[in-house]
Amino acid sequence: MVERIKLNDGNEIPAIGFGVFLIPADGSTYKAVMNALKVGYRHIDTAVAYFNEAEVGRAIKDSGIPRDEIFVTSKLWLQDYGYEPAKKGIATSLKKLGLDYIDLYLIHQPYGDVPGAWKAMEEAQKAGQLKSIGISNATPKIWNQFEDSFNVIPAVNQVEYNPYSQQKELRKILDPLDVKLEAWGPLGQGNADLFAEPIIKQLSEKYHKDAGQIILRFENQEGVIVLPKSTHESRMISNKDIFDFELTEDEMEQMRSLDKGHGSHNPDDPGVEQMLLSAFDVHAND
Template structure:
């Protein structure tokens, strides 16, 4: 599979998104990691209002020397801010924190606010997109039920669903639904938070002379996802992108696929079954 650090997918919104992104979850001092990422070819950074580091991301983009138009930046509105007016205010607040006049992608961070607020929040994001503040809108941690609510309400389908996704928690039902309805899947926790002791992963990493982290991200890319590996260490940020000089064989992909434990394999909050 011919992939490079500059490989993109065109989302249903019409905008291109770099497949590999840098996650900055709970990294309050993410400026060094973001700067290293942009210096070494990343063009996609995934933040959120709940992470409290939008300003650091914006500063890194400005100081990197990379044109703003070349960097794909995401943020998210979490359940405490859900609702129509509060979401519109959250979008404006995020733009101010980043120092940007638009965001490339804005997501509903989780489905924990209940059906009515989920739909009100989605309507607000569509409005913010309509007036040009957001280029693409989507959701995160949404199960099939939550995605169906949007469809049944006659509203525009999300372009993206960002979910916990790695070999031990493959969320197959959600992925199948998203693929069927043109919703691109982003994978958070692709590095299983450093749990690299699985013998199958270790054997495959040894075979390709790579580390387990690189195998995990490469697997995610070859499965057609957009992985968002997180690291606060600049050297590790660079290492995590050193994965375009090898391709995992179909046989080895199948071995990794077989590690799936369903929802038991989740290592994060994974609220895809919320009411």
């Protein structure tokens, strides 16, 4: 049974989810989501910019699992920031997913007219179209820039998080507001150095778990929602099998000591907004 974490708006989110980033919309996403649901995942994370919302929605519908048992996250892309564009963007996501509501909707990249987009998201939440709303890739600097424009405090900030990048400065800001961190790349995007860390190997032997399970359990015990991604069924199952053991406080401290204080992506770097905006057109096929 997957644990659930209570958000600051009273809603509950499964502590582990299945992410579909970079899974193509050629039937692969449909198959992956069907498999994830079959092995027990109840939290699916997609985005407008993943171009696979429609396959996610079709898999949810075809799974036969009641809608209220599945937690769905999607994310608004930069092109749709601003009040009116965001309203259209939310409606498009709902249509592509084939859903009456989305459980969690995020500002995907926090640049440009975030306040306008956030206002539209707050209204959609009041209307019941979005159950929870949040942000993604917000550093302390970005958070401080936009915080005053939030009438509703974000429930989640989805950021790069793994034992090498533990977001300690960000947590000092978000923890008092009960904003939950959600980890993209929770396994360090397969970083071989991370998997070879002596403490992780040692804990793996002690608990008879693989390195990935040790990492995900550490993150879970830190209160972080994790989104590991794999299209291999055996890996989907093992990534979810992290709730039958517990690291001691001493072991947690050893894992915390792995923090390098930065990740592979720095949203504060100059030029990131322009690079992302020109990366692709989410409306090319509209």
